Amino acid sequence: MLKDATAIVGIGETVFAKNLEPSELELACQAVKAALDDAGIQPSEVDALSSYTMEETLEFEVARNLGMGDLTFFSQVGYGGGAGCATIGHLAMAVATGVANVAVAWRSRKRSDPRKRVWAQVSPRVTDHWKYSRPWGLIRPVDEVAMFWRRYMHEYGATRDHLANVALACRRHANRNPRAFMHRRPLTRDEYMRARWICEPLCLFDNCLESDGALAVVIVRAERAKDCRQPPAYIHAWSQGLTRQHQNMTNYHSDNPLQGAAWAAARNLWRQADLRPGDVKVAQLYDAFTPLIPFCLEAYGFCGPGEGAAFTEGGALELGGRLPINTAGGSLSEAYIHGMNLITEGVRQIRGTSTAQVPNADVCLVTSAYVVPTSAVLLRKG
Amino acid sequence: MIENIPLPSTDDPIDAPYWDAARRGELVVQACGACGKRRFPPRPMCPACQSFEHTWERVSGQGRVWSFAFPHPPLIPAFQQIAPYNVIIVELAEDPALRIVGNLVASADAPINGVDPATIKIGMPVRVVFHRMTEDVTLARWVAA
Numbered sequence: 061m062l063k064d065a066t067a068i069v070g071i072g073e074t075v076f077a078k079n080l081e082p083s084e085l086e087l088a089c090q091a092v093k094a095a096l097d098d099a100g101i102q103p104s105e106v107d108a109l110s111s112y113t114m115e116e117t118l119e120f121e122v123a124r125n126l127g128m129g130d131l132t133f134f135s136q137v138g139y140g141g142g143a144g145c146a147t148i149g150h151l152a153m154a155v156a157t158g159v160a161n162v163a164v165a166w167r168s169r170k171r172s173d174p175r176k177r178v179w180a181q182v183s184p185r186v187t188d189h190w191k192y193s194r195p196w197g198l199i200r201p202v203d204e205v206a207m208f209w210r211r212y213m214h215e216y217g218a219t220r221d222h223l224a225n226v227a228l229a230c231r232r233h234a235n236r237n238p239r240a241f242m243h244r245r246p247l248t249r250d251e252y253m254r255a256r257w258i259c260e261p262l263c264l265f266d267n268c269l270e271s272d273g274a275l276a277v278v279i280v281r282a283e284r285a286k287d288c289r290q291p292p293a294y295i296h297a298w299s300q301g302l303t304r305q306h307q308n309m310t311n312y313h314s315d316n317p318l319q320g321a322a323w324a325a326a327r328n329l330w331r332q333a334d335l336r337p338g339d340v341k342v343a344q345l346y347d348a349f350t351p352l353i354p355f356c357l358e359a360y361g362f363c364g365p366g367e368g369a370a371f372t373e374g375g376a377l378e379l380g381g382r383l384p385i386n387t388a389g390g391s392l393s394e395a396y397i398h399g400m401n402l403i404t405e406g407v408r409q410i411r412g413t414s415t416a417q418v419p420n421a422d423v424c425l426v427t428s429a430y431v432v433p434t435s436a437v438l439l440r441k442g
Numbered sequence: 443m444i445e446n447i448p449l450p451s452t453d454d455p456i457d458a459p460y461w462d463a464a465r466r467g468e469l470v471v472q473a474c475g476a477c478g479k480r481r482f483p484p485r486p487m488c489p490a491c492q493s494f495e496h497t498w499e500r501v502s503g504q505g506r507v508w509s510f511a512f513p514h515p516p517l518i519p520a521f522q523q524i525a526p527y528n529v530i531i532v533e534l535a536e537d538p539a540l541r542i543v544g545n546l547v548a549s550a551d552a553p554i555n556g557v558d559p560a561t562i563k564i565g566m567p568v569r570v571v572f573h574r575m576t577e578d579v580t581l582a583r584w585v586a587a
Contacts, residue, residue: 177516180518185448185450186448186449186450187450187451187454189483191450191451192450192483192542192543194448195447195575195581196529196544196581196583197517197521197527197529197545198511198543199448199513199518199521200513200517203529206511207510207511207529207531208509210509210510210564211508211509214509257512257514258514259511259512259514260511260512260514260526260559305489307483312508312543313482313483313539313540315539
């Protein structure tokens with residue numbers, strides 16, 4: 061019903077930098093306008109919007125600035141970085157069913173200012189599930205992820221070199237991308253190994269960037285996609301995911317904490333798809349932290365449980381390797397805008413316009429954040 | 443410094459008994475009043491049988507380290523000052539599926555940055571001790587057993 065029924069036909073981005081001057085609203089407007097120009101579609105035609113619940117710029121602000129007409133579908137998806145691919149999925153459903161016709165997903169965030177660190181906003185008393193972890197000093201997402209990685213190292217013999225493989229792959233891809241924060245900053249394995257701890261066993265280079273920027277994508281039905289300016293990136297399948305007994309971020313209480321919410325998204329994604337993991341030529345895997353890559357490789361079926369670390373060896377994740385990932389540099393080395401830049405890079409790979417283009421990239425998997433209720437989408441060439 | 447530490451609310455009816463017990467120096471977990479299944483963290487309903495009935499079961503306080511990590515700066519001020527320190531997750535002896543976040547300390551009131559990191563190992567046996575933070579907040583911590 062949904063398979064290949066819709067496509068992403070426009071992508072737009074602002075510059076990615078620290079301390080951008082325009083407001084998040086203005087950046088959102090820039091990105092949405094750029095995406096619509098890329099699609100060759102007028103703002104007045106847009107009737108559906110979707111973003112993250114953490115987005116501070118609301119639908120009506122985007123709509124009235126861009127001069128949009130009536131909207132008939134708008135959604136916000138929860139759980140931070142878990143939301144990105146789901147905004148695409150929600151809009152695909154709205155457009156495929158005819159509830160709406162021209163849809164825009166966007167994310168605009170100024171996160172480079174240290175005062176914007178979500179984890180640093182301390183409230184009087186903790187009343188939600190975090191009351192069972194924050195009082196003991198498990199404060200930041202990196203601390204919460206470090207717990208999983210330490211356990212994973214113990215169970216499967218993974219090492220720092222495996223995480224370095226991830227960091228180096230993303231950095232090398234960023235070095236080819238003039239828009240990436242780390243475009244001119246190569247990283248060596250030695251520098252990785254000597255970097256300071258942020259939460260041992262995770263060092264500085266295991267953590268994503270802190271960035272300002274905005275991005276948007278335009279989605280229409282397949283019939284219209286053929287007439288747009290750019291080669292369409294068809295939405296072949298998508299899913300959200302929240303596993304049994306999952307606890308947001310601090311997912312330590314389920315039967316297998318090392319198989320997080322992504323496993324539910326993955327099972328449902330592949331159930332719907334005509335394609336298999338072996339058909340995927342390139343992947344954009346959510347990389348707020350390097351361990352999330354081996355975790356994603358396992359969840360999405362590129363290898364078995366416990367094999368994700370070893371999968372990274374021998375340059376497998378780099379252009380020319382078995383499964384190039386995060387080909388614009390990812391959250392680790394391009395910019396961290398809650399994974400929206402992984403979606404736009406996925407579209408570029410399908411179009412053939414990436415700065416690290418994988419030959420014959422006709423299928424691209426994009427995933428949203430691991431360790432939270434999440435989502436994923438499979439894009440394909442027409 | 444206490445005011446920077448994120449303290450738990452202790453007066454929510456659904457988990458107040460957990461915090462009451464901690465003040466008494468006891469580690470308790472919920473057990474379903476209908477089917478007996480234990481659960482942690484506390485919540486209103488049993489996932490196995492959907493009963494709202496529950497009791498609070500005192501557990502032995504014995505467990506093993508399931509995982510650990512050492513936060514370094516940048517952190518919120520109270521923790522920035524004492525970093526690096528350890529945070530551990532303990533699986534309970536009664537039921538390894540029950541896992542609790544805590545700190546490994548040399549003794550109940552010793553600092554959380556006081557244990558040599560090299561001595562912390564997954565699988566090491568630990569037992570619970572209690573540290574009073576404020577009038578209503580006492581935190582379970584762990585010492586090597």
